[in-house]
Amino acid sequence: MTGTSTLLVAIAVLAVGTYACRVAGPLLRARVTLPEQVERLTGRATVVLLAAVAATSTLIVDHGFAGPARLVGVVVGGLLAWRRAPFAAVVLAAAGTTAALRACGVT
Amino acid sequence: MRALSRQVAVRPRHDLDRGLARDVALICGAYALVGGSFGAIAVGAGLPVWAPVLLSVVVFSGASQFLLVALLTGGGGVVPAVLACLLVNTRHLPYGFAIGDALGPGWPRRLVGSHLLVDESVVFALARRDEGRARAAFWACGLSLFVAWNVGVLAGAFAGAAVPDTDAFGLDAAFPAVLLALIMPALRDSPTRRAALAGAALAAVAAPVLPAGLPVVLALAGLLAGRTVRPRGAAEPGPRQAVRGTDGAVPGPVDER
Known part of the structure; x- marks a missing residue:
């Protein structure tokens, strides 16, 4: 088992590294105004990253397929979102569908 | 100066609409439950109670926290474990560049x-039309999630085995759905949609073989697919404009509801 001091150092390094990633953008933006084109690109990059996070967290668990129950739930939520359903409906439908499938024995 | 900063500080309260409060409350509930399962899993895997609690306060990033606990208790080395988690968190770098101004001045x-x-919190800010509302959404979401997540982890760490399996509630499907719902308005802009689809496909294909975190970074290559073929100088709506709509023509799923 990992010792107390090792654990503390691991947590500290992860915390500092994560915070450094988070704070770089806001601090830079306080000093310089980004050109319109860069602005547009960072906005689009964020959407791409969020889409990738959504895709991988829908499909993958521990480098393998997460199972059909989760996928179907997210697809139901995604379709509702595409049809401009309210946010709460999207989220509850996704969770509800997956929960119902699991209750029926789908993994 | 003082009066001005006070004005700015007060403004988000006025911008807090009921729809935002309801949506944030919904995600907070899910966060608290998943936080509870994180605390329970960490302690169940043999970590002391303080470890998941401290981790959640100072790192505050669910995916990397689950990964760290899995790698540390799985018998791997500490250095590769921390590096893998840092890799997962590198996506916050472009997030900061994109919505840094939504944090407010000072x-x-x-x-x-x-x-x-x-x-x-990033996607909530991104989905708001004007800067005041984007800022209000960011802070409302960020602060509430921080409290919900840490309370959940604390409770889970102490409750241990009594914490129910959140997968049974389908919460693992709720989080991708949250992201999808909130980026949907931006996806109605065709170059952004092409970039996002290409990036998501790249990440999904790479995820089984690459270490966690890397596939999402790789997804940025999808931006190449978003390059427009129309002549230079032609107006191209960016994701920001697409999210915020023109004259409210394309309201987002969270806006005004």
């Missing part, structure tokens, strides 16, 4: 707000 707000940059 150093204290930027320094504190940076810690609250998570997928959900």
